[in-house]
Amino acid sequence: MKFFIDTADVSAIRKANEMGLVDGVTTNPTLIKKAGRDHEETIREISSFITGPISVETLSLTAEGMLKEADEYLKWGNNIVIKVVMTPEGMKAVKELSKRGIKTNVTLCFTAMQALIAAKAGATYISPFVGRLDDISQYGMDLIRQIRGIYDNYEFETEVLVASVRHPIHILEAAEIGADVVTVPPSTLMQLFNHPLTDSGIKAFLEDAKAFAKG
Numbered sequence: 001m002k003f004f005i006d007t008a009d010v011s012a013i014r015k016a017n018e019m020g021l022v023d024g025v026t027t028n029p030t031l032i033k034k035a036g037r038d039h040e041e042t043i044r045e046i047s048s049f050i051t052g053p054i055s056v057e058t059l060s061l062t063a064e065g066m067l068k069e070a071d072e073y074l075k076w077g078n079n080i081v082i083k084v085v086m087t088p089e090g091m092k093a094v095k096e097l098s099k100r101g102i103k104t105n106v107t108l109c110f111t112a113m114q115a116l117i118a119a120k121a122g123a124t125y126i127s128p129f130v131g132r133l134d135d136i137s138q139y140g141m142d143l144i145r146q147i148r149g150i151y152d153n154y155e156f157e158t159e160v161l162v163a164s165v166r167h168p169i170h171i172l173e174a175a176e177i178g179a180d181v182v183t184v185p186p187s188t189l190m191q192l193f194n195h196p197l198t199d200s201g202i203k204a205f206l207e208d209a210k211a212f213a214k215g
Contacts, residue, residue: 001175004052004161004183008035008042012186017050024052026105026127026163026183028083029059040076047077055105055125057083063092070097081105081124086114091121098122105161112146119156125181131164140164141173148178168192 002023005016008031016022025046032039046054056073058066066089070082081103084090094104098121105125106118110133118126128147130140147160159180165171168191174182 001179002052002181003189004055004181005189006031006163006165006183006185008032008037008046009186010035010037010042010045013046013050016186016189021189022050022052024054024081024181024183025050026055026083026161028057028107043073043076043080047079051079053079053081053103053105055081055083055107057107058085058093061087061089063089063096066090066093067096070102074102083107083127084123086110086118091117094118094121094123098124107163110143112143112150115143115147115158115160116150119151119154119158123158125159125161127161127163127183129164130162130170131166133164134166141170141177144174144177144179 003021004024004026005013005022006026007013008027013022013025032042035042043054043056054077058069060066060069066084073080073082082097083105084093086106086108094106097104103124105127106123107127109115109126109128115126128143133140133143144160144162151158161181161183162174162179163183165182165184165188167188171182171184
């Protein structure tokens with residue numbers, strides 16, 4: 001399973017990349033705003049050291065507008081993926097971009113039927129938002145199981161990219177189900193290292209090493 005990092009914070013991406021934990025990057029307007037930097041400048045910098053796919057989200061509500069934005073975004077790096085919302089206009093754009101051999105990421109997916117539509121349109125990635133489903137008392141990971149089953153039934157090449165990840169259990173279950181990708185905020189990614197037995201074990205090793213050195 002691939003790890004994408006869900007942020008536009010360049011320093012956080014560099015830190016995760018140094019540990020070999022960044023197979024790609026996902027961004028959206030909210031993350032770009034939070035980073036407080038120019039959109040193009042930020043994406044170009046990320047693309048300068050990340051070789052995996054970098055999702056850049058279109059803002060237009062029409063297929064024509066999305067395609068125009070895509071033409072601009074593709075100039076920002078050699079590994080740009082065009083992120084498109086799950087709407088009829090979005091699927092028009094995905095179909096056209098797919099014809100051109102341009103990778104796409106369909107975002108704001110909340111049902112298996114939406115995922116099926118995206119795959120038929122030729123999407124490279126589908127991004128089901130599991131955390132937001134949990135927020136409204138639906139079990140988000142059930143959607144991942146449904147999509148994985150449908151895609152396997154019909155051998156769709158669209159990759160299941162688990163989004164809106166809130167905690168390590170989302171990542172664990174995504175791996176157990178067989179999702180292709182999880183996109184993870186930096187803070188959640190770092191939580192994967194944590195376990196009290198690891199901490200206590202390190203402490204014990206260090207104490208034993210001091211005793212050995214004194215001897």
